[in-house]
Each structure stands twice: as structure tokens, then as C-alpha cells.
Amino acid sequence: MSPWPSFGDEVVLRSIDWLENFPWRNENSVRAENNKYEIFLHLKDFTPEEISVKTSDGYIVVTGQHEEKKDEYGFVSRRFVRRYAIPEGCLPESVESKFSSNGVLTITAIRQPVIKRDTIIPVSHEGSSGVKSKL
Template identity: 55%
Template sequence: MSLTACNPFGDEMVLRSVDWLENFPWRQENGLNINRDKYEINVNVKGFHPEEITIKVVNGFIVVEAYHEEKRDEYGYISKKIVRRFLLPDDCEQEKVESRMTADNILIIRAPREIVKHETVIPVKHEISMKSKL
């Protein structure tokens, strides 16, 4: 009798659970999506209004700050502040960074990646032999 047969929570069950968790919606709330033509950052900004959020590019980093003053809630008073920094790849132009906030409070910051194709022409040097001159 194998150990898995005795255990109702064997490896197969654990693996299925991990797959389910990996695809659960909260996994997409925060993160980076880097591909060939874009660099995209997703930040969960639940509890903040768009006017309470600032995005800057500083020294090669995208800096996201969200802050709201002290507010009263059902438990007392609360103030919130988030500061996140993300390294902006060298192949992204900081002037082209744009953002939007989805209806479910996910801030999406996108920078197009410039595919730079360098082309160098290498001249062919031709050696003339002494025999060809004769």
C-alpha cells in the first residue's frame, strides 16, 4: 500500500490546490508583466481615489505613492499610505509612461519598450598582392 493511498491529501490533491491558488484573481492584483513590447506594473490601490495617487519617474525608477488623510471608519480613525518603487528598464522611455485605474481599483502603469535595432556596416578591406600588380 502506498503512502498516497492512505493519505486523502496526497501530492495530487496538493498540486491541484496550488494550481487553483496560482490562478486565483488576487494573484493578478500586484505584479509585473514584462514582454517584448511593453513593461507593465499592476498595483492594488483599493481604498484610494485617483486624486490621492501620484506616479513619478525618479532616477530610473517608477515611484507610486498613494496617501489619504486620516478618516473616520467603524473602528475609529485611519490613514493610509503606500509607496512602491519599480526599476524602469533602460529600453523604456520615461516620457511615454502612462497609467490608468480599473473599476476594481487596480492601477496599471505601462511603458512601451523600444526595440532598438543597431546596424553596423563593416567595410571589406581588399588586399592587393604584388603579383596582381605585375
């Protein structure tokens, strides 16, 4: 019998999930706040000219592509497409993107506060003579 306690697959998988979510990992992330929506993409293998950001049909669409390049192992070409739904309150016209010198693409959309106002709906009334009147 092993001196080490045995762990079920579920415990191991939860541990892996916990480790994978550390903020210092170079993973893509999305942050939704009250006043803005931000997307962070680590794209160090691309130049700004190889990246495209646009809005289409309620989505932010990010594409990147570069032709075949030589690296230390041989040749490589890359292409990706990512789509993110534009959240409620964000105008597609407000979307901006910036590419940092360390290869992080930041996409920001400003959120407009959603103002919910009361709506008064007039009640129409039919009198006994069949003539409609508004109260």
C-alpha cells in the same frame, strides 16, 4: 500512528506558494512583453487624487497617501511608496497611468525595439616613417 501521510515543511510551503499565485487573487502584478511593460496595482482604498506616479532616476515611483479616515472598526490612515526599475528599451517619457473604477491602477511603458547595428571601427596604421595614416 496517524492514518494521514505526513508532509515535510517544504511540500507545504510549495503548496502555499502555488495557491498564492492564482490569477484571481487581488495582488499587484507586473507583465513585461516585447512591446510594453505593465504594472497593475490594486488600490481600492485610495482615490485618484491620493495617488502619484512619476519617473525618477530610472525608476517608476508610485506613492499613495490618505489622511485618517473612519471605517467600521475605528480610524485608519495609509501611505505607501513602490519603485519599479524601468526596463531597457522603455523611455521614461512614454510612461502612462490609468485608474479604473474598480480600484486598479495600470501603469504602461511602451518598449522601443533595441536595434543593434554593426559598428565599423577604422584601423589606423603607423608607417615606418612614424607618420600615421588611415587605411
